[in-house]
Amino acid sequence: MAVAVRELPLDLDAFEGPFDLLLTLVLREELELRDVDVAEVVLAFVESRAERGELDLEACGEFLVLVAALLELKARGLFPDEGLDLEGLDPEEAAEELAERLAAYRRFRAAASWLDERLEAESDRFFRLGAAPLAPVPSRALAQQDPAQLAAALRALAVGSPEPSLRHLVLTYPPLARFLDRFRTLLRSRGRFAFDNEVDRLSRIEQIVAFLALLELRKRGEAQIAQAGPFEPITVWNVSAS
Amino acid sequence: MERLRLVENPVDRLARSVEALLVIASKPLTVGELAAVTEEDEERVETALGLVAGRFREGRSGIVLEHVAGGYAFRAAREAADACARLVERPVQRGLTQAALETLAVVAYLGPVSRPEIARIRGVAADSAVAGLVERGLVSEAGREREGGAVRYEATPLFERVFGLTDRSELPELDELGGDVEELRSRLEDVAARRGA
């Protein structure tokens, strides 16, 4: 099944060939990741699955890990100054990381199927969950507690973690489509909006995906983008309305 | 040996099934229920129960078959009553887990408060933590946010006793986190939103 993912045929603006080759070229820096439309890759995968008319979980899992890793590399490319240890990841290292990421996932997937088989083998093993019908009833007395524990627990919740650095940042990806939809709605209803206002309260990774969505809209000619200078607010407006 | 198996009294096998069922059941089982799940007739089940009763009785076994109002169930032998009492009264968890403590703190300071609100502040689902506190009697339901809204929870008098408080105003002050409950609430929600994702 893994073969199917690896050989997934792609026909993108910047690349035509199997998925596996795309990864290799990206890692060898023969293809700029910023030219690769990850959303198109996802679409191609979804379409290929739909044609088969079956849900191949193994292939889906592998594909998700690879795409997540690709997006992460792409996100890193957009923020080259952050995270000292991430800077200047050469293709060798990138290939190593991608392979390790996939290998780690495969080990856990193998562990999951071991658990699945184990569950099957234990399907004739029954035990009671919870109290026995005629067991003595415990009084469940709780020892005296110190109210200072409550204050400490709430203080800890009220103290935000330090500003997250990319070093600790663990990435989960909201779907690009979510931001595409949201921005299209804004462009339709208001004609123009301030990007910063829309992403202000989002996590860093959501902001990255939102930014990718913005680039996507511009690439498709659905939006215009302007920024007075580095770190200045970004304005987005509807091309047809301007 | 193989020979012995072949001539095994078929009621012995049924008796073993009855033992198996009684050891996993969480309530007493009637003869009718036992007959239904073993796909045997009630008369044979009664015979099997007789065998089980002989095997599991006071003095012979630590497990005793008991016929109670709702049917048959196993109980502990009387000779082991002291050990059993020590087992159930054993202070399984004298303290509260981190999850329970955080949830209790949110309810005590901000209550009445709903599960979704607790989940938002803690950043994780609050269902099992809230259920555990309700079961321990430290937290109880206190109406709904509005008609058809989420159930809200508040701390109970038992909570006050366990924490040695006469009322909620005796909770340790959190002045540095804002003057009143509303300020505290919005501060916690802000931090949670930033921590989010």
Next chain:
Amino acid sequence: MERLRLVENPVDRLARSVEALLVIASKPLTVGELAAVTEEDEERVETALGLVAGRFREGRSGIVLEHVAGGYAFRAAREAADACARLVERPVQRGLTQAALETLAVVAYLGPVSRPEIARIRGVAADSAVAGLVERGLVSEAGREREGGAVRYEATPLFERVFGLTDRSELPELDELGGDVEELRSRLEDVAARRGA
């Protein structure tokens, strides 16, 4: 009869106490716990457990003693599985999805581990899979990474019990499972070489 009682091997009595405790316990009991509540030393408890194991084993009894989740517990004999299946639902193990099993594997091997860490390995958000596992009782909260940090999760004793593991060390070595970095890497390099040629 009375005479026979007097010369009874004292371990027999302890074995009956152990049986009594195990039949009312709601989770496996360790040798230490059994020793504490019977007020005996662990060595004698082990001897008594040997007697109980001989009495409660497959083929001989419908109740079977098993060493699971770090302790000892009674379960139903496997030969009675069909009747048991007709009696009880198995909400914990029924319908675990691929996503749930993968998440469970990550938590079992790496726990305590946070949702973002799980998501990093699986490549997708783990929130609903984790919530489902918490609901089933297979996974539970285990504090936070640091003050105000993400909640971490670990596998519960129920996980070991459901999967019939004596302890975590019975899980296969992760290194021996799937994925070979070298193999994957050379595959990537191969395609590039073919392209380059």
